[in-house]
Amino acid sequence: MNSLVLLNGSPRGERSNSMKMLARVAEGWERGGGRTPEVLHLAQRSEFDRAVQAFGESDVVLLGMPLYTDAMPGIVKLYIEALAPRVEVAAAGERNPTLGFLVQSGFPEALHSRLLERYLEKLARRLGSPYAGTIVRGWGEALQMMPDEANKKLWARLRTLGEQLARDGRFGEEELDAVAGTERFSALAAALLSVALRLPAVQFMWNRRLKKNGVWERRFAAPYRPALRTGR
């Protein structure tokens, strides 16, 4: 377990929440004795092609992504489709790398990402790859909003996961659970949150940007509503 390829599946590329988290896992990986990983952003065309090639050359591949409409982003699916020849390769007895994943979502509860996690685990099986596990984390946009100080605990846990990957070839369950945080809201929390979300202040992250862009008044625009259509 020595060489690692870090694949960032965020369409945002380098400046993404996925990359922020992957970078911490990579730090832990090196601390655990792994070689400095190659980092590739799938959103970059040239790096995408390299990533297809790199899959077969590495001991471990860690693929991170944001949750997009409850699944992987289109670009990540495109990458997975490009791995189809590796299924044949594995069937012919050649080895595929150990596969680990990171999925982070906008919504805070981990449950949103669990079906994608199931898909990814199956993907590892399909490729005949040893499965290192999937790091799941909600509230991904908070990483941008918080000062780095506030994320210190999370960074430490991600480094630990990286160390485990280098040492044991897989993530530890306990650490995965800790990073995942809230699985789902309790009935009480859901009720309280439901009320709180009616306060405009709670939606500040959207309101601030709508106002800054001068489109606050148009925030409820429904441009495709059939009744409003002209010329029909």
Added chain:
Amino acid sequence: MRITILNGDPDPASAFQLYVQQVAGRLADSGHTVTTLNLRDLDLKGCSGCFGCWVKTPGECVKRDDSARVCRAVIDSSLTVLASPIVMGFTTALLKRATDQMIPLVHPYFVVQGGEMHHRPRYAKYPALGLLLGAGSNCDAEDIEIATAIWKRTARNLKFRTVFTAVADRSAKEVADELARVA
């Protein structure tokens, strides 16, 4: 009734493509207004995660491409059918690229829905959703189960009601008739 079919098959000459065509034809024959968009023929630039559709040009993708056509056809329908072969255990990248660009159909504001965090609707009415999957040779029951479960979640997230899911192993006529019934 207005039915929109989004076909995520990249191959214009496949058996699945022909099957989708037959389903569409049968639905049209029985009096429905059917719009089929073969996604491979559209200019879809894909989502870059900028949230511009929520905070810059509310309700529309900032990219000038055919995603507006797709969104309009979806909102304009009372039934939208997502059709795709299963490739590497899931629907195609082509269909996923198109649905990533559908988030302008909802509003950024958070709400609690069914005890989970979701988004506020942007439209008063959303279509019912049908899912039509083509099972290839490298696809097993677990793949179908996972893909179906994920799309049901996606539908909920985007405010669609899932009313129909099927694998294309029955006759196109049977599937079309059932679609017409549930819509």
